[in-house]
Amino acid sequence: MPWSSLSGGGLLAGMAVALKHYIPHVEVIGVESEQCASFSAAMKAGRPVYTKALPTLADGLAVPEVGTNAFYCAQPCVDRVVVVSEKDIALAILRLVEVEKSVVEGAGATGLAACLSGQLDHLQGKNVVVMLCGGNIDTTTLGRCLERGLAADGRMATFKVVLEDRPGSIAGLTRLLSELKCSVKDITHERTWLQASIHHVEIECVVETVSKEHRRSLKTALLDKYEGGLVEWGAQKLDHTSQ
Template sequence: YRISDGLHPTPCDLSYALSALTGTDLYFKKEYTLRTGSFKERGARNALKQLTPEQRKHGVIAASAGNHALGLAYHGQLLNIPVYLVMPLFAPLSKVEKCRTFGANVMTEGAHIGESMVIALRMAAEKKLTYINGYNDQAIIAGQGTCALEILEQVPDVDAVVVPVGGAGLLAGVALAIKTLRPEIEVIGVEGETCPSFSAALKAGEPVTVEVQSTLADGLAVPRVGPTAFAVARDRTDRCVLVSEKEVAIAVLRLLEVEKCVVEGAGAAGFAALLANKLPELKGKKVVCLLCGGNIDVPVIGRVLERGLAADGRLVRFTVAVSDRPGSIARLTALMAELGASVKDIQHERAWIETDIMSVAIRVVLETRSREHAEEVHQQLLQRGYKCV
Protein backbone atom coordinates (compact mmCIF):
# COMPACT_ATOMS: atom_id res chain seq x y z
CA TYR A 1 0.00 0.00 0.00
CA ARG A 2 1.04 3.63 -0.42
CA ILE A 3 1.18 4.05 3.35
CA SER A 4 3.00 0.82 4.23
CA ASP A 5 6.35 2.59 4.53
CA GLY A 6 5.09 4.45 7.61
CA LEU A 7 2.60 2.06 9.29
CA HIS A 8 2.80 -1.53 10.45
CA PRO A 9 -0.13 -3.92 9.91
CA THR A 10 -2.19 -4.15 13.10
CA PRO A 11 -2.94 -7.51 14.79
CA CYS A 12 -6.24 -9.29 14.14
CA ASP A 13 -6.46 -11.79 16.98
CA LEU A 14 -9.04 -14.42 17.89
CA SER A 15 -10.51 -13.94 21.37
CA TYR A 16 -11.39 -17.36 22.79
CA ALA A 17 -13.15 -16.02 25.90
CA LEU A 18 -15.23 -13.37 24.16
CA SER A 19 -16.02 -15.71 21.26
CA ALA A 20 -17.69 -17.97 23.82
CA LEU A 21 -19.49 -15.00 25.38
CA THR A 22 -20.89 -13.71 22.07
CA GLY A 23 -21.47 -17.08 20.36
CA THR A 24 -19.24 -16.11 17.42
CA ASP A 25 -15.69 -16.77 16.27
CA LEU A 26 -14.67 -13.26 17.27
CA TYR A 27 -11.50 -11.59 16.00
CA PHE A 28 -10.40 -8.14 17.15
CA LYS A 29 -8.66 -5.85 14.65
CA LYS A 30 -6.50 -3.85 17.05
CA GLU A 31 -6.17 -0.43 15.43
CA TYR A 32 -5.33 1.13 18.79
CA THR A 33 -1.85 -0.41 18.49
CA LEU A 34 -0.84 2.11 15.80
CA ARG A 35 1.63 4.79 16.89
CA THR A 36 -0.97 7.47 17.63
CA GLY A 37 -3.51 5.07 19.12
CA SER A 38 -6.13 4.94 16.37
CA PHE A 39 -6.91 4.06 12.75
CA LYS A 40 -6.94 7.75 11.81
CA GLU A 41 -3.29 7.82 10.88
CA ARG A 42 -3.96 5.51 7.91
CA GLY A 43 -5.99 8.17 6.14
CA ALA A 44 -3.74 10.97 7.37
CA ARG A 45 -0.61 9.45 5.85
CA ASN A 46 -2.39 8.61 2.61
CA ALA A 47 -3.68 12.18 2.24
CA LEU A 48 -0.28 13.70 3.06
CA LYS A 49 1.54 11.48 0.56
CA GLN A 50 -0.73 12.60 -2.26
CA LEU A 51 -0.01 16.33 -1.83
CA THR A 52 1.70 18.20 -4.66
CA PRO A 53 5.18 19.69 -3.98
CA GLU A 54 3.55 23.12 -3.68
CA GLN A 55 0.98 21.88 -1.18
CA ARG A 56 3.67 20.13 0.86
CA LYS A 57 5.65 23.37 1.00
CA HIS A 58 2.75 25.42 2.41
CA GLY A 59 1.43 22.69 4.71
CA VAL A 60 -1.95 21.34 5.75
CA ILE A 61 -4.60 22.26 8.29
CA ALA A 62 -7.47 20.44 9.97
CA ALA A 63 -10.07 20.87 12.69
CA SER A 64 -10.06 17.93 15.08
CA ALA A 65 -10.59 17.16 18.75
CA GLY A 66 -8.11 14.32 18.85
CA ASN A 67 -7.34 11.28 16.73
CA HIS A 68 -7.31 12.89 13.26
CA ALA A 69 -5.16 15.69 14.66
CA LEU A 70 -2.71 13.19 16.14
CA GLY A 71 -2.47 11.26 12.87
CA LEU A 72 -1.74 14.38 10.82
CA ALA A 73 0.74 15.75 13.35
CA TYR A 74 2.72 12.51 13.59
CA HIS A 75 2.90 11.73 9.88
CA GLY A 76 3.40 15.38 8.97
CA GLN A 77 6.50 15.31 11.14
CA LEU A 78 7.72 12.09 9.49
CA LEU A 79 7.12 13.49 5.99
CA ASN A 80 8.45 16.97 6.83
CA ILE A 81 5.14 18.67 6.03
CA PRO A 82 3.98 21.64 8.18
CA VAL A 83 0.76 20.80 10.05
CA TYR A 84 -1.65 23.35 11.55
CA LEU A 85 -4.43 22.20 13.83
CA VAL A 86 -7.47 23.96 15.23
CA MET A 87 -8.68 21.99 18.22
CA PRO A 88 -11.91 22.87 20.07
CA LEU A 89 -11.71 24.14 23.63
CA PHE A 90 -13.02 20.82 25.00
CA ALA A 91 -10.21 18.79 23.37
CA PRO A 92 -8.35 16.75 26.03
CA LEU A 93 -5.20 18.55 27.14
CA SER A 94 -3.19 15.34 26.75
CA LYS A 95 -4.05 15.15 23.04
CA VAL A 96 -3.33 18.86 22.50
CA GLU A 97 0.10 18.49 24.09
CA LYS A 98 0.84 15.29 22.18
CA CYS A 99 0.10 17.05 18.88
CA ARG A 100 2.54 19.80 19.86
CA THR A 101 5.13 17.15 20.76
CA PHE A 102 4.79 15.84 17.19
CA GLY A 103 5.68 19.33 15.92
CA ALA A 104 2.22 20.59 14.90
CA ASN A 105 1.17 24.23 15.19
CA VAL A 106 -1.86 23.96 17.48
CA MET A 107 -4.60 26.50 18.20
CA THR A 108 -7.38 25.79 20.70
CA GLU A 109 -10.36 27.72 19.36
CA GLY A 110 -14.07 27.02 19.04
CA ALA A 111 -16.76 25.85 21.46
CA HIS A 112 -17.38 22.81 19.24
CA ILE A 113 -15.83 21.15 16.19
CA GLY A 114 -18.05 23.15 13.81
CA GLU A 115 -16.64 26.46 15.06
CA SER A 116 -13.10 25.05 14.89
CA MET A 117 -13.72 24.03 11.29
CA VAL A 118 -14.83 27.54 10.30
CA ILE A 119 -11.63 28.95 11.79
CA ALA A 120 -9.49 26.29 10.07
CA LEU A 121 -11.05 26.92 6.66
CA ARG A 122 -10.46 30.65 7.04
CA MET A 123 -6.81 30.04 7.94
CA ALA A 124 -6.46 27.68 4.98
CA ALA A 125 -7.51 30.46 2.60
CA GLU A 126 -5.28 33.05 4.27
CA LYS A 127 -2.12 30.91 4.46
CA LYS A 128 -2.62 28.79 1.29
CA LEU A 129 -2.89 25.65 3.40
CA THR A 130 -4.57 22.45 2.23
CA TYR A 131 -7.55 21.61 4.42
CA ILE A 132 -7.89 17.86 5.17
CA ASN A 133 -11.25 16.71 6.46
CA GLY A 134 -10.98 13.87 8.95
CA TYR A 135 -13.73 11.70 7.47
CA ASN A 136 -14.93 13.15 4.15
CA ASP A 137 -11.73 13.53 2.12
CA GLN A 138 -11.35 10.89 -0.63
CA ALA A 139 -7.72 10.20 0.27
CA ILE A 140 -8.69 9.83 3.92
CA ILE A 141 -11.44 7.32 3.07
CA ALA A 142 -9.06 5.34 0.82
CA GLY A 143 -6.41 5.26 3.56
CA GLN A 144 -8.88 3.93 6.13
CA GLY A 145 -9.77 1.17 3.66
CA THR A 146 -6.30 -0.36 4.00
CA CYS A 147 -7.52 -1.72 7.33
CA ALA A 148 -9.99 -3.91 5.41
CA LEU A 149 -7.26 -5.14 3.04
CA GLU A 150 -5.29 -6.35 6.06
CA ILE A 151 -8.39 -8.08 7.46
CA LEU A 152 -8.88 -10.01 4.22
CA GLU A 153 -5.28 -11.23 4.41
CA GLN A 154 -5.41 -12.07 8.12
CA VAL A 155 -8.87 -13.71 8.26
CA PRO A 156 -9.60 -14.70 4.64
CA ASP A 157 -12.74 -16.69 5.52
CA VAL A 158 -14.37 -13.89 7.55
CA ASP A 159 -18.19 -13.73 7.35
CA ALA A 160 -18.80 -10.22 8.71
CA VAL A 161 -16.92 -7.07 9.70
CA VAL A 162 -18.34 -4.79 12.41
CA VAL A 163 -17.31 -1.12 12.19
CA PRO A 164 -17.94 1.81 14.58
CA VAL A 165 -19.46 4.82 12.77
CA GLY A 166 -18.93 8.52 13.46
CA GLY A 167 -18.41 10.65 10.37
CA ALA A 168 -18.52 7.42 8.30
CA GLY A 169 -15.01 7.74 6.80
CA LEU A 170 -13.82 4.43 8.28
CA LEU A 171 -17.05 2.67 7.34
CA ALA A 172 -16.83 4.01 3.78
CA GLY A 173 -13.22 2.87 3.34
CA VAL A 174 -13.80 -0.57 4.84
CA ALA A 175 -17.07 -1.15 2.96
CA LEU A 176 -15.59 -0.05 -0.38
CA ALA A 177 -12.59 -2.37 -0.05
CA ILE A 178 -14.56 -5.39 1.15
CA LYS A 179 -17.52 -5.11 -1.22
CA THR A 180 -15.14 -4.62 -4.17
CA LEU A 181 -13.03 -7.67 -3.38
CA ARG A 182 -15.42 -9.92 -1.43
CA PRO A 183 -19.04 -8.74 -1.85
CA GLU A 184 -20.44 -11.73 0.06
CA ILE A 185 -18.91 -10.48 3.34
CA GLU A 186 -21.31 -8.50 5.50
CA VAL A 187 -20.31 -4.98 6.56
CA ILE A 188 -22.20 -3.73 9.61
CA GLY A 189 -22.02 -0.24 11.09
CA VAL A 190 -22.51 0.56 14.78
CA GLU A 191 -23.46 3.99 16.10
CA GLY A 192 -24.14 5.39 19.55
CA GLU A 193 -27.75 6.20 20.42
CA THR A 194 -26.55 9.65 21.45
CA CYS A 195 -25.60 10.66 17.88
CA PRO A 196 -27.10 8.41 15.16
CA SER A 197 -26.11 10.62 12.22
CA PHE A 198 -25.50 7.76 9.73
CA SER A 199 -28.82 6.08 10.56
CA ALA A 200 -30.58 9.42 10.16
CA ALA A 201 -28.87 9.93 6.78
CA LEU A 202 -29.96 6.46 5.62
CA LYS A 203 -33.54 7.27 6.59
CA ALA A 204 -33.47 10.70 4.89
CA GLY A 205 -31.53 9.54 1.84
CA GLU A 206 -28.88 12.21 2.42
CA PRO A 207 -26.72 13.56 5.24
CA VAL A 208 -28.75 15.44 7.85
CA THR A 209 -27.77 17.13 11.09
CA VAL A 210 -28.72 15.40 14.35
CA GLU A 211 -28.49 16.57 17.93
CA VAL A 212 -25.31 15.54 19.73
CA GLN A 213 -25.54 14.47 23.37
CA SER A 214 -22.72 13.96 25.82
CA THR A 215 -21.35 10.45 25.37
CA LEU A 216 -18.67 7.96 26.43
CA ALA A 217 -18.08 7.37 22.72
CA ASP A 218 -17.05 10.96 22.00
CA GLY A 219 -15.17 9.89 18.85
CA LEU A 220 -18.50 8.92 17.27
CA ALA A 221 -20.23 12.19 18.16
CA VAL A 222 -20.32 13.66 14.64
CA PRO A 223 -23.61 15.53 14.08
CA ARG A 224 -23.57 15.12 10.29
CA VAL A 225 -21.86 12.39 8.28
CA GLY A 226 -19.65 13.47 5.41
CA PRO A 227 -21.47 13.55 2.06
CA THR A 228 -18.65 11.77 0.23
CA ALA A 229 -18.35 9.12 2.94
CA PHE A 230 -22.12 8.64 2.93
CA ALA A 231 -22.26 8.28 -0.85
CA VAL A 232 -19.62 5.54 -0.68
CA ALA A 233 -20.99 3.71 2.37
CA ARG A 234 -24.78 3.83 1.96
CA ASP A 235 -25.14 1.04 -0.63
CA ARG A 236 -22.17 -0.99 0.60
CA THR A 237 -23.26 -1.27 4.24
CA ASP A 238 -25.58 -4.17 4.98
CA ARG A 239 -27.11 -2.51 8.04
CA CYS A 240 -26.43 -0.19 10.96
CA VAL A 241 -27.36 -0.75 14.61
CA LEU A 242 -27.35 1.51 17.67
CA VAL A 243 -25.79 0.94 21.10
CA SER A 244 -26.55 2.66 24.40
CA GLU A 245 -24.15 4.35 26.83
CA LYS A 246 -24.58 1.44 29.22
CA GLU A 247 -23.67 -1.08 26.51
CA VAL A 248 -20.56 0.89 25.53
CA ALA A 249 -19.43 1.10 29.18
CA ILE A 250 -19.82 -2.65 29.67
CA ALA A 251 -17.90 -3.30 26.44
CA VAL A 252 -14.96 -1.14 27.60
CA LEU A 253 -15.01 -2.99 30.93
CA ARG A 254 -15.06 -6.47 29.31
CA LEU A 255 -12.21 -5.61 26.95
CA LEU A 256 -10.07 -4.40 29.84
CA GLU A 257 -10.92 -7.34 32.11
CA VAL A 258 -10.78 -10.17 29.59
CA GLU A 259 -8.55 -9.01 26.73
CA LYS A 260 -6.39 -6.58 28.74
CA CYS A 261 -7.14 -3.97 26.05
CA VAL A 262 -7.50 -0.29 26.94
CA VAL A 263 -9.99 0.93 24.33
CA GLU A 264 -11.88 4.23 24.18
CA GLY A 265 -15.68 4.26 24.09
CA ALA A 266 -15.86 4.92 20.34
CA GLY A 267 -13.40 2.11 19.65
CA ALA A 268 -15.48 -0.37 21.67
CA ALA A 269 -18.85 0.42 20.03
CA GLY A 270 -18.72 -2.48 17.57
CA PHE A 271 -18.01 -4.98 20.32
CA ALA A 272 -20.79 -3.40 22.41
CA ALA A 273 -23.30 -4.37 19.69
CA LEU A 274 -22.14 -7.99 19.74
CA LEU A 275 -22.05 -8.17 23.54
CA ALA A 276 -25.58 -6.73 23.82
CA ASN A 277 -26.87 -9.28 21.27
CA LYS A 278 -27.80 -6.56 18.79
CA LEU A 279 -26.53 -8.83 15.97
CA PRO A 280 -27.98 -12.29 16.77
CA GLU A 281 -27.75 -13.37 13.11
CA LEU A 282 -23.95 -13.49 13.48
CA LYS A 283 -24.05 -16.38 15.99
CA GLY A 284 -21.80 -19.20 14.82
CA LYS A 285 -20.10 -17.01 12.20
CA LYS A 286 -16.56 -15.71 11.86
CA VAL A 287 -16.65 -12.02 12.78
CA VAL A 288 -13.98 -9.31 12.78
CA CYS A 289 -14.69 -6.41 15.12
CA LEU A 290 -12.68 -3.22 14.74
CA LEU A 291 -11.23 -1.79 17.96
CA CYS A 292 -10.46 1.47 16.25
CA GLY A 293 -9.02 3.63 19.02
CA GLY A 294 -7.44 3.58 22.46
CA ASN A 295 -6.96 7.26 23.24
CA ILE A 296 -8.89 7.52 26.47
CA ASP A 297 -7.79 9.87 29.25
CA VAL A 298 -6.88 8.25 32.57
CA PRO A 299 -9.55 10.15 34.59
CA VAL A 300 -12.16 9.10 32.02
CA ILE A 301 -11.14 5.44 32.31
CA GLY A 302 -12.13 5.51 35.97
CA ARG A 303 -15.53 6.99 35.19
CA VAL A 304 -16.19 4.58 32.34
CA LEU A 305 -15.21 1.55 34.42
CA GLU A 306 -17.45 2.62 37.31
CA ARG A 307 -20.30 3.16 34.85
CA GLY A 308 -19.61 -0.29 33.40
CA LEU A 309 -19.52 -1.96 36.83
CA ALA A 310 -22.83 -0.31 37.73
CA ALA A 311 -24.42 -1.37 34.44
CA ASP A 312 -23.07 -4.89 35.03
CA GLY A 313 -24.71 -5.09 38.47
CA ARG A 314 -21.36 -5.26 40.26
CA LEU A 315 -21.55 -1.77 41.73
CA VAL A 316 -24.86 -1.14 43.53
CA ARG A 317 -26.29 1.70 45.57
CA PHE A 318 -29.03 1.64 48.19
CA THR A 319 -30.42 3.61 51.13
CA VAL A 320 -31.47 1.91 54.37
CA ALA A 321 -32.85 3.29 57.63
CA VAL A 322 -31.20 2.14 60.89
CA SER A 323 -31.45 3.15 64.52
CA ASP A 324 -29.37 6.22 65.36
CA ARG A 325 -27.61 4.47 68.23
CA PRO A 326 -24.05 3.17 68.70
CA GLY A 327 -23.40 -0.07 66.85
CA SER A 328 -26.20 0.19 64.24
CA ILE A 329 -23.90 1.02 61.32
CA ALA A 330 -21.37 -1.54 62.54
CA ARG A 331 -24.03 -4.26 62.47
CA LEU A 332 -25.05 -3.22 58.93
CA THR A 333 -21.48 -3.32 57.61
CA ALA A 334 -20.84 -6.64 59.39
CA LEU A 335 -23.80 -8.07 57.49
CA MET A 336 -22.30 -6.77 54.25
CA ALA A 337 -19.02 -8.52 55.08
CA GLU A 338 -20.87 -11.73 55.99
CA LEU A 339 -22.55 -11.68 52.57
CA GLY A 340 -19.23 -11.15 50.75
CA ALA A 341 -19.97 -7.60 49.57
CA SER A 342 -17.37 -4.83 49.83
CA VAL A 343 -18.39 -1.36 51.03
CA LYS A 344 -17.01 1.18 48.57
CA ASP A 345 -18.68 4.27 50.02
CA ILE A 346 -20.99 4.99 52.98
CA GLN A 347 -22.61 8.12 54.40
CA HIS A 348 -25.46 8.87 56.77
CA GLU A 349 -27.90 11.73 57.11
CA ARG A 350 -30.47 12.69 59.70
CA ALA A 351 -32.21 15.79 58.39
CA TRP A 352 -34.14 14.34 55.43
CA ILE A 353 -35.30 10.99 56.82
CA GLU A 354 -39.08 10.68 57.13
CA THR A 355 -39.24 7.82 59.67
CA ASP A 356 -38.90 8.24 63.44
CA ILE A 357 -36.61 10.86 64.92
CA MET A 358 -34.23 8.21 66.33
CA SER A 359 -33.45 6.74 62.89
CA VAL A 360 -30.76 7.68 60.39
CA ALA A 361 -30.60 7.07 56.63
CA ILE A 362 -27.50 5.18 55.52
CA ARG A 363 -26.49 5.47 51.85
CA VAL A 364 -24.20 2.67 50.78
CA VAL A 365 -22.32 1.87 47.57
CA LEU A 366 -21.33 -1.79 47.39
CA GLU A 367 -19.06 -3.83 45.14
CA THR A 368 -20.57 -7.24 44.42
CA ARG A 369 -19.49 -10.24 42.37
CA SER A 370 -22.42 -10.13 39.95
CA ARG A 371 -25.97 -8.92 39.44
CA GLU A 372 -27.19 -12.15 41.10
CA HIS A 373 -24.95 -11.52 44.11
CA ALA A 374 -26.31 -7.96 44.40
CA GLU A 375 -29.87 -9.32 44.42
CA GLU A 376 -28.90 -11.85 47.10
CA VAL A 377 -27.59 -9.01 49.29
CA HIS A 378 -30.81 -7.05 48.72
CA GLN A 379 -32.99 -10.01 49.72
CA GLN A 380 -30.93 -10.68 52.85
CA LEU A 381 -31.35 -7.06 53.93
CA LEU A 382 -35.11 -7.34 53.55
CA GLN A 383 -35.19 -10.63 55.46
CA ARG A 384 -33.20 -9.08 58.33
CA GLY A 385 -35.83 -6.35 58.67
CA TYR A 386 -34.04 -3.50 56.91
CA LYS A 387 -36.14 -1.16 54.78
CA CYS A 388 -33.98 -0.93 51.69
CA VAL A 389 -34.45 1.48 48.78
Protein backbone atom coordinates (compact mmCIF):
# COMPACT_ATOMS: atom_id res chain seq x y z
CA MET A 1 0.00 0.00 0.00
CA PRO A 2 2.10 2.95 -1.15
CA TRP A 3 1.46 6.48 0.04
CA SER A 4 2.49 9.43 -2.06
CA SER A 5 2.16 13.13 -1.34
CA LEU A 6 0.19 15.25 -3.79
CA SER A 7 0.91 18.54 -5.51
CA GLY A 8 0.18 18.81 -9.21
CA GLY A 9 -0.42 15.06 -9.17
CA GLY A 10 2.37 14.02 -11.56
CA LEU A 11 4.35 11.81 -9.13
CA LEU A 12 1.21 10.10 -7.87
CA ALA A 13 -0.11 9.54 -11.39
CA GLY A 14 3.11 7.92 -12.59
CA MET A 15 3.43 5.70 -9.53
CA ALA A 16 -0.24 4.72 -9.49
CA VAL A 17 -0.37 3.74 -13.16
CA ALA A 18 2.82 1.65 -12.90
CA LEU A 19 1.84 -0.03 -9.65
CA LYS A 20 -1.66 -0.91 -10.76
CA HIS A 21 -0.24 -2.39 -13.96
CA TYR A 22 2.25 -4.66 -12.20
CA ILE A 23 0.37 -5.26 -8.90
CA PRO A 24 -3.36 -4.75 -9.59
CA HIS A 25 -4.44 -5.51 -6.02
CA VAL A 26 -2.16 -2.87 -4.43
CA GLU A 27 -3.90 -0.02 -2.59
CA VAL A 28 -2.65 3.41 -3.65
CA ILE A 29 -3.28 6.30 -1.26
CA GLY A 30 -2.58 9.97 -1.95
CA VAL A 31 -1.95 12.43 0.87
CA GLU A 32 -2.26 16.21 0.98
CA SER A 33 -2.46 19.03 3.49
CA GLU A 34 -5.80 20.33 4.69
CA GLN A 35 -4.50 23.80 3.82
CA CYS A 36 -4.69 23.01 0.11
CA ALA A 37 -6.74 19.87 -0.56
CA SER A 38 -6.94 20.41 -4.31
CA PHE A 39 -6.72 16.73 -5.29
CA SER A 40 -9.52 15.79 -2.88
CA ALA A 41 -11.64 18.55 -4.39
CA ALA A 42 -10.86 17.27 -7.89
CA MET A 43 -11.76 13.70 -6.94
CA LYS A 44 -15.07 14.92 -5.54
CA ALA A 45 -15.85 17.06 -8.58
CA GLY A 46 -14.59 14.50 -11.09
CA ARG A 47 -12.30 17.07 -12.67
CA PRO A 48 -9.57 19.53 -11.64
CA VAL A 49 -11.03 22.53 -9.80
CA TYR A 50 -9.49 25.62 -8.24
CA THR A 51 -8.87 25.34 -4.48
CA LYS A 52 -7.59 28.18 -2.33
CA ALA A 53 -4.07 27.50 -1.08
CA LEU A 54 -3.37 28.57 2.51
CA PRO A 55 0.07 28.69 4.19
CA THR A 56 1.26 25.20 5.05
CA LEU A 57 4.32 23.31 6.22
CA ALA A 58 3.85 21.24 3.07
CA ASP A 59 4.45 24.22 0.81
CA GLY A 60 5.50 21.94 -2.02
CA LEU A 61 1.92 20.63 -2.14
CA ALA A 62 0.23 24.04 -2.18
CA VAL A 63 -0.92 23.79 -5.79
CA PRO A 64 -4.40 25.35 -6.19
CA GLU A 65 -5.36 23.16 -9.15
CA VAL A 66 -4.01 19.74 -10.04
CA GLY A 67 -2.68 19.07 -13.54
CA THR A 68 -5.35 17.92 -15.98
CA ASN A 69 -3.36 15.07 -17.51
CA ALA A 70 -2.03 13.96 -14.13
CA PHE A 71 -5.51 13.93 -12.63
CA TYR A 72 -7.13 11.84 -15.38
CA CYS A 73 -4.22 9.37 -15.30
CA ALA A 74 -4.32 9.07 -11.51
CA GLN A 75 -8.09 9.09 -10.93
CA PRO A 76 -8.82 5.44 -11.89
CA CYS A 77 -5.72 4.15 -10.08
CA VAL A 78 -5.91 6.00 -6.74
CA ASP A 79 -8.00 4.18 -4.14
CA ARG A 80 -8.13 6.94 -1.55
CA VAL A 81 -6.94 10.45 -0.76
CA VAL A 82 -6.18 11.38 2.86
CA VAL A 83 -6.04 14.95 4.16
CA VAL A 84 -3.70 15.65 7.08
CA SER A 85 -3.39 18.55 9.52
CA GLU A 86 -0.44 20.85 10.07
CA LYS A 87 0.03 19.23 13.49
CA ASP A 88 0.35 15.79 11.90
CA ILE A 89 2.90 17.08 9.38
CA ALA A 90 5.03 18.70 12.12
CA LEU A 91 4.91 15.49 14.16
CA ALA A 92 5.94 13.46 11.10
CA ILE A 93 8.97 15.71 10.52
CA LEU A 94 9.94 15.28 14.19
CA ARG A 95 9.57 11.49 14.05
CA LEU A 96 11.73 11.26 10.92
CA VAL A 97 14.49 13.32 12.53
CA GLU A 98 14.37 11.44 15.84
CA VAL A 99 13.85 7.86 14.63
CA GLU A 100 15.17 7.74 11.06
CA LYS A 101 17.77 10.53 11.42
CA SER A 102 16.37 11.93 8.16
CA VAL A 103 15.55 15.54 7.34
CA VAL A 104 12.43 15.60 5.16
CA GLU A 105 10.48 18.67 4.07
CA GLY A 106 6.81 19.05 4.99
CA ALA A 107 5.54 17.94 1.59
CA GLY A 108 7.67 14.79 1.70
CA ALA A 109 6.57 13.92 5.23
CA THR A 110 2.81 13.90 4.55
CA GLY A 111 2.82 10.14 3.90
CA LEU A 112 4.06 9.44 7.41
CA ALA A 113 1.71 12.15 8.71
CA ALA A 114 -1.18 10.08 7.36
CA CYS A 115 0.07 7.09 9.36
CA LEU A 116 0.30 9.17 12.54
CA SER A 117 -3.09 10.81 12.04
CA GLY A 118 -5.02 7.62 12.86
CA GLN A 119 -6.91 7.65 9.57
CA LEU A 120 -5.30 4.47 8.21
CA ASP A 121 -5.41 2.06 11.12
CA HIS A 122 -6.78 -0.67 8.82
CA LEU A 123 -3.29 -1.00 7.36
CA GLN A 124 -1.64 -2.09 10.61
CA GLY A 125 0.31 -5.31 10.15
CA LYS A 126 0.40 -5.00 6.36
CA ASN A 127 3.29 -4.23 4.05
CA VAL A 128 3.30 -0.50 3.45
CA VAL A 129 5.59 1.79 1.45
CA VAL A 130 5.69 5.49 2.37
CA MET A 131 7.29 7.91 -0.09
CA LEU A 132 9.70 10.36 1.59
CA CYS A 133 10.19 12.74 -1.30
CA GLY A 134 12.11 15.97 -0.70
CA GLY A 135 14.49 17.41 1.87
CA ASN A 136 14.28 21.04 0.80
CA ILE A 137 13.63 22.68 4.17
CA ASP A 138 15.61 25.56 5.67
CA THR A 139 16.94 25.37 9.20
CA THR A 140 14.62 28.05 10.59
CA THR A 141 11.52 26.26 9.31
CA LEU A 142 12.89 22.91 10.50
CA GLY A 143 13.37 24.32 14.01
CA ARG A 144 9.80 25.59 14.09
CA CYS A 145 8.51 22.25 12.82
CA LEU A 146 10.38 20.37 15.53
CA GLU A 147 8.92 22.61 18.23
CA ARG A 148 5.42 22.19 16.76
CA GLY A 149 6.02 18.47 16.68
CA LEU A 150 7.13 18.40 20.30
CA ALA A 151 3.99 20.29 21.31
CA ALA A 152 1.78 17.91 19.30
CA ASP A 153 3.56 14.96 20.91
CA GLY A 154 2.81 16.22 24.43
CA ARG A 155 6.44 17.08 25.10
CA MET A 156 6.06 20.82 25.46
CA ALA A 157 3.55 22.95 27.37
CA THR A 158 2.86 26.64 27.81
CA PHE A 159 0.79 28.30 30.51
CA LYS A 160 0.18 31.61 32.28
CA VAL A 161 -0.33 31.91 36.03
CA VAL A 162 -0.95 34.98 38.21
CA LEU A 163 1.10 35.12 41.40
CA GLU A 164 1.50 37.56 44.27
CA ASP A 165 4.36 39.91 43.41
CA ARG A 166 6.49 39.15 46.45
CA PRO A 167 9.79 37.33 47.15
CA GLY A 168 9.46 33.57 46.92
CA SER A 169 6.40 33.39 44.65
CA ILE A 170 8.30 32.45 41.51
CA ALA A 171 10.54 30.17 43.56
CA GLY A 172 7.43 28.27 44.62
CA LEU A 173 6.38 27.87 40.98
CA THR A 174 9.80 26.68 39.82
CA ARG A 175 9.98 24.33 42.81
CA LEU A 176 6.70 22.74 41.69
CA LEU A 177 8.03 22.39 38.15
CA SER A 178 11.21 20.79 39.50
CA GLU A 179 9.23 18.32 41.62
CA LEU A 180 7.23 17.35 38.54
CA LYS A 181 10.50 16.99 36.57
CA CYS A 182 9.50 19.62 34.01
CA SER A 183 12.34 21.53 32.37
CA VAL A 184 11.80 25.29 32.00
CA LYS A 185 12.47 26.35 28.41
CA ASP A 186 11.35 29.98 28.75
CA ILE A 187 9.83 32.21 31.43
CA THR A 188 8.59 35.83 31.22
CA HIS A 189 6.96 38.31 33.62
CA GLU A 190 4.10 40.69 32.85
CA ARG A 191 3.11 43.56 35.15
CA THR A 192 2.16 46.49 32.92
CA TRP A 193 -0.79 45.00 31.03
CA LEU A 194 -2.08 42.79 33.84
CA GLN A 195 -5.73 43.45 34.78
CA ALA A 196 -5.37 42.03 38.29
CA SER A 197 -4.14 43.88 41.37
CA ILE A 198 -0.88 45.85 41.10
CA HIS A 199 0.44 43.50 43.77
CA HIS A 200 0.32 40.58 41.34
CA VAL A 201 2.45 39.47 38.40
CA GLU A 202 1.59 37.22 35.48
CA ILE A 203 4.15 34.53 34.71
CA GLU A 204 4.21 32.88 31.30
CA CYS A 205 6.15 29.63 31.11
CA VAL A 206 7.16 27.28 28.33
CA VAL A 207 8.26 23.93 29.74
CA GLU A 208 9.39 20.59 28.36
CA THR A 209 7.51 17.45 29.40
CA VAL A 210 8.07 13.82 28.46
CA SER A 211 4.58 12.80 27.34
CA LYS A 212 0.93 13.83 27.12
CA GLU A 213 0.29 12.14 30.47
CA HIS A 214 3.11 14.14 32.03
CA ARG A 215 1.66 17.34 30.56
CA ARG A 216 -1.79 16.53 31.95
CA SER A 217 -0.33 15.92 35.43
CA LEU A 218 1.36 19.33 35.23
CA LYS A 219 -1.95 21.02 34.42
CA THR A 220 -3.68 19.22 37.29
CA ALA A 221 -0.92 20.22 39.74
CA LEU A 222 -1.09 23.88 38.66
CA LEU A 223 -4.87 23.97 39.01
CA ASP A 224 -4.64 22.39 42.48
CA LYS A 225 -1.90 24.73 43.70
CA TYR A 226 -3.06 28.02 42.21
CA GLU A 227 -6.83 27.49 41.93
CA GLY A 228 -8.02 30.56 39.95
CA GLY A 229 -4.46 31.75 39.44
CA LEU A 230 -3.93 29.59 36.35
CA VAL A 231 -5.39 31.88 33.69
CA GLU A 232 -4.28 30.24 30.45
CA TRP A 233 -3.24 26.74 29.39
CA GLY A 234 -1.79 26.62 25.91
CA ALA A 235 -4.14 28.85 23.93
CA GLN A 236 -7.08 28.06 26.22
CA LYS A 237 -8.34 30.78 28.53
CA LEU A 238 -9.24 29.38 31.94
CA ASP A 239 -11.33 30.47 34.90
CA HIS A 240 -11.52 29.10 38.44
CA THR A 241 -13.96 26.36 37.33
CA SER A 242 -11.81 25.05 34.46
CA GLN A 243 -10.47 21.51 34.82
